[in-house]
Amino acid sequence: MSRRHRGHAEHIDPDLPITPMLDMSFQLLAFFIMTFKPSPTEGQLAMQLPPPEQGGGAAMPDPFGDKPAKFIVRVVANNNGQIARMSIKEEGAAAPPIDLGADLNRYMNALKESLQRNKDKGAKLTLELDGRLLHEYVVALMDHALRAGFSDISPILASGSD
């Protein structure tokens, strides 16, 4: 009660010292700016795991069925683990494999054409990769295939390259 009777005459304006807080804030800010290292953004590439058994003979094409077409890209690596040459063929087709050299853009265009030809029934892609091929190129091949429109991609080890 006695406090209430003091009235406004004794009102003291509190002086909050903001400068030390600002100093400290600037120091913290400087520390975080100097130690800040933005980490690169990571993402995932979806894939199908290799089938239980590889090979097993060539399947016959299914011209009248609704089964998706299956394309096989065979990749041979050089001794440095880079792409030496690639070829593409449709599983079971009589036509010989088409040579794509080591050009990833040519590979992507070939995939786009293959998908375009089979847009009504869809298509699967199997990458038969040389065991020496570096992961960087495996991802590049999958990346180009995804960009070409394939969603079902299965990387497997080419026979005789283990």
Place this chain on the structure above:
Amino acid sequence: MSHGNIDRGEPNFTPLLDLVLQLIMFFMLSANFVMEQTAVEIRLPESIAAKAVEKTAESIFFLNINKEGRVILTPDQWEGDVHTLDNPIQVENYLRRRANEEKRRTKSDKLETVLILRVDRETEFRRTFEIMNACRRVGYERVQLRAILHGTLD
């Protein structure tokens, strides 16, 4: 020459302080966004088509694979003194133990965990393929490859 009527101008520090504190908050939060399972130094390849993890994924498990094809376990993945898995048999046994644990926990025979392989860009495919085969034999169906989104590398 009386000084009695001079008003002292005082700068208003409050908005400045607000801004500085917000900046500090931003840097503190972004500095703490390092996931434990991806803390291993692996030089990932770049990709344009890579996508973020599906929102439907209930559980995610990372396997960090170095260029020799060894799996480097992060501290939360250690099993006693085992910090690395040096061959595909060890990887398969390790994954089988995890898979059994998950099946017990979820009371389901199907593994829902998304397995993400963080493979060094210089790893030979034969090494990666052995680990992919191990994942398939254990029963993991959802396996993905990790890559750095093109243009975000330092």
